[in-house]
Amino acid sequence: MAAEVGSTDRPKCVTAAFRWLHGAMRRSVGPRSPSQRPEKYATDADNHMATMKLKPGVITGNALQELFAYCKEVKCALPAVNVIGSHTANAALQAAREAKAPIIIQLSQSGAQFYGGKALDNSAQQASIAGSIAGALHVRTMAAVYGVPVVLHTDHCAAKLLPWVDGVLTAGEEYFAKNGEPLFSSHMLDLSEEPLEHNLEICRKYLTRMNKMKMTLEIELGVTGGEEDGVDNSGVEHSKLYTSPQDVLRSYDVLSPVGNFTVAASFGNTHGVYAPGNVKLTPTILRDSQEFVQKERKTGPKPLDFVFHGGSGSTPEEITEAVSYGVIKMNIDTDTQWAFTQPIKKYMDEKSAYLQAQLGNPEGPTKPNKKFIDPRGWLHLGEKGQTARLVEAFKDLGAFNKFEF
Numbered sequence: 001m002a003a004e005v006g007s008t009d010r011p012k013c014v015t016a017a018f019r020w021l022h023g024a025m026r027r028s029v030g031p032r033s034p035s036q037r038p039e040k041y042a043t044d045a046d047n048h049m050a051t052m053k054l055k056p057g058v059i060t061g062n063a064l065q066e067l068f069a070y071c072k073e074v075k076c077a078l079p080a081v082n083v084i085g086s087h088t089a090n091a092a093l094q095a096a097r098e099a100k101a102p103i104i105i106q107l108s109q110s111g112a113q114f115y116g117g118k119a120l121d122n123s124a125q126q127a128s129i130a131g132s133i134a135g136a137l138h139v140r141t142m143a144a145v146y147g148v149p150v151v152l153h154t155d156h157c158a159a160k161l162l163p164w165v166d167g168v169l170t171a172g173e174e175y176f177a178k179n180g181e182p183l184f185s186s187h188m189l190d191l192s193e194e195p196l197e198h199n200l201e202i203c204r205k206y207l208t209r210m211n212k213m214k215m216t217l218e219i220e221l222g223v224t225g226g227e228e229d230g231v232d233n234s235g236v237e238h239s240k241l242y243t244s245p246q247d248v249l250r251s252y253d254v255l256s257p258v259g260n261f262t263v264a265a266s267f268g269n270t271h272g273v274y275a276p277g278n279v280k281l282t283p284t285i286l287r288d289s290q291e292f293v294q295k296e297r298k299t300g301p302k303p304l305d306f307v308f309h310g311g312s313g314s315t316p317e318e319i320t321e322a323v324s325y326g327v328i329k330m331n332i333d334t335d336t337q338w339a340f341t342q343p344i345k346k347y348m349d350e351k352s353a354y355l356q357a358q359l360g361n362p363e364g365p366t367k368p369n370k371k372f373i374d375p376r377g378w379l380h381l382g383e384k385g386q387t388a389r390l391v392e393a394f395k396d397l398g399a400f401n402k403f404e405f
Helices: 010-028 061-074 087-098 109-116 126-146 159-181 194-212 246-255 284-297 315-322 334-350 375-398
Strands: 039-044 048-051 076-082 101-107 147-155 186-191 214-220 262-264 307-308 329-334 359-361 364-368
Touching: 010 101, 010 126, 048 061, 048 307, 061 214, 061 329, 076 087, 076 147, 076 375, 087 101, 087 246, 087 334, 087 375, 101 109, 101 329, 109 126, 109 159, 109 329, 159 194, 194 214, 194 246, 214 246, 246 262, 246 375, 262 284, 284 364, 307 315, 315 375, 329 375, 334 375, 359 375
Parallel strands: 076 101, 076 329, 101 147, 147 186, 186 214, 214 262, 262 307, 307 329
Antiparallel strands: 039 048, 359 364
């Protein structure tokens, strides 16, 4: 049974883990510092356009809103990649360094559990909570070393997983009390399977809690098709794959008085990669929603920050169109999983004769195979593959070399 919405109570079985992580946070952060704030725009001498100047580290609070506003202004978006351990997190940081742009690094509930260790008991979400905290502290530490700005985010959280986000928020509040900024930049609640008003009411309660730390909430309206992270929407009713402008307006009315939020509005997007013709994207839903809210509430252009879920397998043209309608974040997971796994598979195939035993290979029956079986060699190939795919995503999203840091 889900914990009370917005509850700060944590399961007793995770108290010990929190005590240890509490000390780790205190040791790892150093002196307090205000939320990352972008510096003034700089002029690109070649392109005669303003580029946003950022400092390395995690972007939080008002600075995150300024980042999203800049993305809409220059018509670019940031890739959001799910990480499951230090190797995938480091590959993402390297991609940001090569692309000269901030990256969104996010943890799902099961990805955070994997980060903490699959052998741990997760009956009360304690492994996912601890893994989320450990992942955030790792990224915070290494972002400074890689010299890149990062948005730290947690991904899809259905109603049954709310105790996970409750625990991470509690850790974030403790972090905020000591450091003046939250542990994560933002969290996502995916209550798209709930009735709209129930979805928005729960989101409103969480955003009220999060806004005290100037955090951003990502919500989902409509359902993203396909299967991702243990949630299977492959058989969902077709109409639910397309969000209506009226529902977007309702979310604007409920949440905008409370705090900052982004909207993952469904426009036919699907998790995973499928054969051509199986997925019909309709990005104009995003355009129509922006125009509808602007007209009904007399706002400026593009009043909403949209999120593109299921970005893997999308064409550059589809991505460009979605970005032009106010998408500032695109989730990419399946493509990066393939990019990580494929070079490792190739290595295993090519070096198969050296991977049958610790001793003995085509060079001789007593020749050692240590350098071939060392995971550091082939894991790094996966890291490089993921980095390259993310750099490609930065280019597709128009964010490549659009920042200074």
